[in-house]
Amino acid sequence: MRERFARAFGGVPHTIWSAPGRVNLIGEHVDYAGGEVLPIAIAARTCVAVGPVAGSYSHVSAGRRRQRGAFDPVRPSRSGSWWDYVAGVSRELAQRGTPVPPLAIAVAGDVPPGAGLSSSAALCVAAAGALSHAAGSRLGAAELADVAHRAEADFVEVPCGIMDQRASALCRAGHALHLQCRDAAVDHVPFLESILIFDTAEPRALRASRYEERRRETDEALVILRSMEPGLEWLADAALELLDRAPLTGVLRARARHVVTETRRVRDAVRALAAGEPLPGALLLESHASLRDDYECSTCALDWFVAEAVRRDGITGARLTGAGWGGCAIATGEREALDSAAPALANEFRQAFGRSARWWLTAAEEGAREEGP
Ligand code: GLA
Numbered sequence: 001m002r003e004r005f006a007r008a009f010g011g012v013p014h015t016i017w018s019a020p021g022r023v024n025l026i027g028e029h030v031d032y033a034g035g036e037v038l039p040i041a042i043a044a045r046t047c048v049a050v051g052p053v054a055g056s057y058s059h060v061s062a063g064r065r066r067q068r069g070a071f072d073p074v075r076p077s078r079s080g081s082w083w084d085y086v087a088g089v090s091r092e093l094a095q096r097g098t099p100v101p102p103l104a105i106a107v108a109g110d111v112p113p114g115a116g117l118s119s120s121a122a123l124c125v126a127a128a129g130a131l132s133h134a135a136g137s138r139l140g141a142a143e144l145a146d147v148a149h150r151a152e153a154d155f156v157e158v159p160c161g162i163m164d165q166r167a168s169a170l171c172r173a174g175h176a177l178h179l180q181c182r183d184a185a186v187d188h189v190p191f192l193e194s195i196l197i198f199d200t201a202e203p204r205a206l207r208a209s210r211y212e213e214r215r216r217e218t219d220e221a222l223v224i225l226r227s228m229e230p231g232l233e234w235l236a237d238a239a240l241e242l243l244d245r246a247p248l249t250g251v252l253r254a255r256a257r258h259v260v261t262e263t264r265r266v267r268d269a270v271r272a273l274a275a276g277e278p279l280p281g282a283l284l285l286e287s288h289a290s291l292r293d294d295y296e297c298s299t300c301a302l303d304w305f306v307a308e309a310v311r312r313d314g315i316t317g318a319r320l321t322g323a324g325w326g327g328c329a330i331a332t333g334e335r336e337a338l339d340s341a342a343p344a345l346a347n348e349f350r351q352a353f354g355r356s357a358r359w360w361l362t363a364a365e366e367g368a369r370e371e372g373p
Contacts, residue, residue, distance in 0.1 A: 001013070001016050001049045004108055005051065005106040008061035008063075008104070009061070009106065011051055011052075011104075012051065013104075014133075014134055015049070015130055015373055016047055016048070016049040016050075016373065017047070017126045017133065017369070018045045018048075018126055019045060019046055019121075019367065020041035020042055020044065020046075020122055020367060020368075021044045021046075021111035021112075021117035021118045021119055021122050022039045022042060022121065022122075022164060022168055023039065023040060023117065023328065023330055024038065024039040024321050025038045025040060025191075025279060025284075025321075026265055026283060026284060026287050026319070027039075027262060028295075028320070028322070029214060029218075029258065029259065029262070029297065029324075030181065030263050030266075032218070033181075033222075033236050033259045034181055034233065034234025036179065036181065036236075036266040037163045037177075037178075037179050037181060038179075038266055038270065039163060039167035039179070040175075040191060041171035041173075041177075041364065041365045042111075042117060042362040043360070043362045043365050044109070044110045044112070044360070044362075045109055045111065045122065045126075046107065046119065046122040046126050047108050047109050048086075048105060048106070048126040048129070048131075049106045050104065050133075050134045056072070056102055057071060057072060057073070057102055058070065058071055058072075058087075058102050058103045058104075059103075059104050059105065060105045060107065061107070062082065067082070069081055071083065071086075071087040073099070073102050073103065074090070074099055075091070075094075076090060078156070084155065085120055085152065086105060086107070086127045087155065088124070088151030088155030088156050089124055089127040089148065089151040090127075090131055091151070092150045092151045092154070092155065093128070093131055093137075096147070098132060099135065101134065103131065105130070107127075112199065115201075115328055116321065116322030117197070117322070117327075117328060118164040118167070118322070121164035121167070121168045124148035124152055124165060124168075125148045125168040128144040128148045128169075129369075129370060132144070142170065144169045144368055145165040145166045146165075148168070149162055152165070160211075162179075162181055162184060163179065166179050168367060169367050170186055171367040173364060174190060174192055175188040175189060175190055175191055176188075176189045176364055178270050189270055189273045189274060190273065191364045192363070192364070194338055194339075195332060195361070196330060196331040196332075196338040196342055196359060196361055197328050197330055197362060198329050198346075198349075199327065199359065200301035200326060200328070200357055201357055202326025202327065203326065207324075207327070210325050211325075218235050218255055218259060220252060221235060221248060221252040221253075221256040224252065225248075235256060236263040238256060238260055239260075243260065254293070254294040254295070254296075255294065257290075261290055261294075265283045268283055269283050278332075279316075279332050280316075281310070281316030281332055281333065282317065284317030284318060284332060285319065287319045288302075288303075288306050288318065291320055292320075297320070297323065297325055299325060300353075302320040302326075305318065305329045306329060309329075309331040312341045313337060314336065314341075315332070315333035315334075317331070318331040318332070335361070339361060342359045346359055
């Protein structure tokens with residue numbers, strides 16, 4: 001990063017921060033409905049190095065010339081480019097009373113963009129660390145996550161829940177992050193297993209619009225359920241029996257059923273891990289079936305991976321992870337089994353779908369940190 005910074009801007013950076021991508025073990029599409037989630041930080045990280053710059057604009061560089069840009073650090077306007085995430089962090093810090101000076105900002109990393117591994121959360125969290133540091137302010141990990149989330153949600157206008165930024169900022173090595181999304185309370189659950197991440201490399205054109213549609217549907221379901229039970233604050237708290245007798249359409253009932261049952265599965269998974277048991281593969285498979293049938297956010301490629309992965313000896317569970325409609329699936333089980341199955345699965349995937357999948361083995365890694373000057 002230091003070399004990269006010197007090549008882009010000359011001189012040495014004032015500070016360097018890094019933040020990881022994430023995979024969610026279980027608890028999908030419940031963060032915006034008051035549910036619980038259980039992500040881990042992955043080995044891939046994004047680094048942001050910052051230093052002083054002349055003039056009144058901040059300058060960003062991601063290595064290649066065409067990835068350079070500039071923005072007003074206090075009142076940026078949206079450009080439609082990747083650095084909007086960084087500009088959004090700068091604006092959010094200013095709005096919180098920590099105006100960021102104009103900076104030279106170099107970005108690098110190995111979180112693959114567009115795969116559903118939260119490359120944007122990694123960028124925003126690392127930027128929040130580096131920019132706040134340069135502005136002379138020391139934020140805690142939860143505040144970094146808040147700043148990153150507001151940058152994405154308010155400035156870039158991605159209607160995401162709070163899971164990804166919390167995971168990137170707060171995860172600990174060797175632990176999964178048990179996050180209660182209603183009040184952002186967290187506990188760290190020991191997790192030493194390996195996870196296979198398999199990217200089905202689907203074009204993601206539909207992802208954002210479908211995500212918004214699901215958010216609307218869960219909001220609608222909550223309004224109807226509240227008309228029967230006025231004290232119901234979150235969809236994740238609804239009783240299954242209430243769903244059965246409420247005047248919901250079939251589609252809204254299915255969406256609500258996913259949210260309610262998925263939150264229960266997260267609690268069951270946490271209980272198992274806390275008791276020293278492995279992550280229960282059966283819960284992952286139930287989660288996938290619910291996402292496929294009730295939430296309708298799977299794809300043929302994700303379904304194929306889940307079915308094929310669990311046919312192998314030593315692989316205990318698999319499911320899509322992240323928003324779905326393409327992107328990545330995960331598989332759990334013995335490390336050797338995951339290691340040897342991955343290339344074979346990738347081969348068969350190419351034959352079945354005519355495109356190449358990427359895969360990585362990861363353990364639960366550390367969240368955002370300062371890497372030093
Ligand atoms: C995306 C969003 C998260 C979460 C997941 C689905 O990753 O950014 O907030 O809603 O989808 O669980």
